[in-house]
Amino acid sequence: MSLAHPANFIYPKKHLDTDPHYFKTRTVGTGPFKLKNYVRGSYVEMERNPDYWKKGLPYLDGITYFIITDTSARTTALRSSRVDIELRFLPPVDVNAIKQQLGDKIVVAKIQSIGNFGVTVNAGKKPFDDERVRKALTLAIDRYDAVKTLVEAEHKVEETATWSQSRLNRDFELLVDPYGSTTVGDPDEMLDKFVTGQPENWGRMSDPVVDDLFALQSKEMNEAKRIQLVKQMSKRILEKAWRIEGLWTTRLEVRTARLRNYEPMPSHWNNRRFEDVWLTAK
Amino acid sequence: MWQYVLKRLLLMIPTLLGVALVVFLLMHVVPGDIALLILGAGEQGGDVNLFELQKVRNKLGLDRPLYEQFFSWVWGIVRLDFGNSLWTGAPVIEELRIRFPLTLQVAVFATLISTVIAIPLGMLAAIRQDTWVDYGVRVISIGGLAIPNFWTGILLILFLVIYFEWSPPLVFVPLWEDPWENFKQLIWPIVTVGYRNAAVSTRLTRSAVLEIMREDYIRTAWAKGLREFIVVVKHTLKNAMLPVITIIGAELAFLMGGLVVTETVFTLNGLGRFIVDAILRRDIPVVQTMVLLTAFIIVFVNLIVDLLYAWLDPRISYGGAKASQR
Numbered sequence: 001m002s003l004a005h006p007a008n009f010i011y012p013k014k015h016l017d018t019d020p021h022y023f024k025t026r027t028v029g030t031g032p033f034k035l036k037n038y039v040r041g042s043y044v045e046m047e048r049n050p051d052y053w054k055k056g057l058p059y060l061d062g063i064t065y066f067i068i069t070d071t072s073a074r075t076t077a078l079r080s081s082r083v084d085i086e087l088r089f090l091p092p093v094d095v096n097a098i099k100q101q102l103g104d105k106i107v108v109a110k111i112q113s114i115g116n117f118g119v120t121v122n123a124g125k126k127p128f129d130d131e132r133v134r135k136a137l138t139l140a141i142d143r144y145d146a147v148k149t150l151v152e153a154e155h156k157v158e159e160t161a162t163w164s165q166s167r168l169n170r171d172f173e174l175l176v177d178p179y180g181s182t183t184v185g186d187p188d189e190m191l192d193k194f195v196t197g198q199p200e201n202w203g204r205m206s207d208p209v210v211d212d213l214f215a216l217q218s219k220e221m222n223e224a225k226r227i228q229l230v231k232q233m234s235k236r237i238l239e240k241a242w243r244i245e246g247l248w249t250t251r252l253e254v255r256t257a258r259l260r261n262y263e264p265m266p267s268h269w270n271n272r273r274f275e276d277v278w279l280t281a282k
Numbered sequence: 283m284w285q286y287v288l289k290r291l292l293l294m295i296p297t298l299l300g301v302a303l304v305v306f307l308l309m310h311v312v313p314g315d316i317a318l319l320i321l322g323a324g325e326q327g328g329d330v331n332l333f334e335l336q337k338v339r340n341k342l343g344l345d346r347p348l349y350e351q352f353f354s355w356v357w358g359i360v361r362l363d364f365g366n367s368l369w370t371g372a373p374v375i376e377e378l379r380i381r382f383p384l385t386l387q388v389a390v391f392a393t394l395i396s397t398v399i400a401i402p403l404g405m406l407a408a409i410r411q412d413t414w415v416d417y418g419v420r421v422i423s424i425g426g427l428a429i430p431n432f433w434t435g436i437l438l439i440l441f442l443v444i445y446f447e448w449s450p451p452l453v454f455v456p457l458w459e460d461p462w463e464n465f466k467q468l469i470w471p472i473v474t475v476g477y478r479n480a481a482v483s484t485r486l487t488r489s490a491v492l493e494i495m496r497e498d499y500i501r502t503a504w505a506k507g508l509r510e511f512i513v514v515v516k517h518t519l520k521n522a523m524l525p526v527i528t529i530i531g532a533e534l535a536f537l538m539g540g541l542v543v544t545e546t547v548f549t550l551n552g553l554g555r556f557i558v559d560a561i562l563r564r565d566i567p568v569v570q571t572m573v574l575l576t577a578f579i580i581v582f583v584n585l586i587v588d589l590l591y592a593w594l595d596p597r598i599s600y601g602g603a604k605a606s607q608r
Binding site for chain 2: 019020021024025039040041042043066068069070072073076077079080081082083101165166168
């Protein structure tokens with residue numbers, strides 16, 4: 001599965017041996033677009049690959065990805081048509097503002113995303129090793145309020161060095177821990193954080209029933225049976241309150257109506273080849 | 283005079299070394315490890331095994347003794363080699379080259395605009411003290427102080443986008459390549475930042491001019507029957523400029539790395555955001571170089587301000603011979 005994962009790329013050994021950062025500035029691949037220019041912190045410019053293995057594709061001459069960290073700046077870029085699509089998500093307030101201004105010149109996709117804004121409990125620390133404490137916590141939380149707060153907290157802590165170090169050292173009691181937003185959404189990828197000893201099992205939970213169910217579903221070839229096993233596993237995790245699950249998120253993805261043949265996906269990592277996407281005239 | 287400048291320049295070296303040492307130690311005291319982030323532990327999920335972690339640390343040279351890391355870095359600086367960013371792997375100097383022109387342009391132009399606005403306004407408010415001119419200037423300048431400049435920026439952007447469906451370009455083009463495109467992008471942050479800085483210097487100019495106007499030699503000047511213009515500009519303003527110049531210099535130095543929020547609001551790829559990101563990622567060579575650069579700019583701007591003092595106030599002199607004559 002590692003090889004088939006869309007976020008994993010294969011590079012010639014000789015490039016990586018001479019420069020371990022090779023892949024950060026240069027690309028080797030067979031995709032519809034080639035890397036033309038990358039200005040760190042500002043934008044990534046791609047141009048059409050004329051030798052693409054699907055004849056006649058892609059339709060677009062090129063794509064420029066702008067790196068805009070501020071949500072309102074992303075909204076502004078859409079409202080002033082500096083960009084054609086916003087690829088992560090925007091808050092409903094901003095989406096409404098865009099809608100009000102641009103009307104049917106834009107399309108808003110409301111996508112059921114696979115992301116859960118919840119809290120991981122450190123089962124290795126007192127009093128959270130006690131099932132009753134964890135259950136009390138999940139019952140005490142107002143999830144609608146919690147999600148609003150956690151989404152904010154997550155945006156502040158994500159990718160800071162201190163946060164990831166204390167997470168790795170299990171130096172926490174409760175951890176704002178969004179999960180999901182995986183590339184393929186396979187249970188193997190999503191649920192390994194609940195399995196004993198897995199690197200992403202930040203809360204050090206260990207439940208033999210969960211471990212067994214995970215191993216069983218991973219081997220199961222029959223889809224219906226596998227879904228059954230995954231459901232059982234999820235039920236067990238919720239019953240034992242191994243994690244304070246939050247709400248599952250919805251992603252609002254705004255794009256110009258000029259963009260055609262584009263299909264939004266649950267994960268914002270996916271469907272980014274843009275090989276058969278095209279733009280109508282202005 | 284030149285001897286003085288040389289002495290000041292040489293004194294920069296221990297100052298910068300001290301700054302370097304403090305930053306270096308601070309970066310090693312705070313918790314956090316860039317090797318973890320490189321291995322993806324900072325993003326959602328990510329497997330980290332200790333062997334890999336050790337390998338990355340070794341590759342980055344983070345497992346060497348601290349004194350060795352420090353001295354090899356200082357030795358690099360001496361040879362003008364600022365090292366590579368641990369995060370991107372690119373030379374720090376390369377990263378700076380992308381962002382420095384933008385930040386420098388915003389800082390210099392904002393300072394120019396604010397000075398051009400502040401000095402006449404502050405002077406006018408002082409010589410027309412307690413009239414409607416004074417009140418007007420004070421309202422504008424207190425406004426500039428009270429409103430955070432990123433908020434002015436947000437309002438400005440909203441105004442442009444709501445009424446004109448237009449926003450500044452997203453990509454920085456250097457002034458010499460395409461002045462018009464450059465103007466369209468940078469004029470807004472320059473005005474926003476310039477307004478705030480103008481507010482500071484306007485108030486300072488006003489109070490400094492007011493103070494000087496009460497001096498005996500100004501009364502003498504009036505008594506001699508000099509015209510108002512001569513009294514105000516030649517006798518008052520020049521003498522009132524010392525604190526104003528100090529503040530303008532300090533603000534200019536601050537702008538060279540302190541515009542984090544403004545850069546975020548205007549989608550500018552400048553030094554402010556660069557240094558904050560580097561700190562969050564514990565990208566030590568970048569943080570060290572940036573702090574060193576900032577320290578250098580501050581020391582350098584201070585030197586220029588001190589030299590301006592001598593020009594503005596003949597009582598201040600840096601020449602050894604001249605001083606002993608008095």
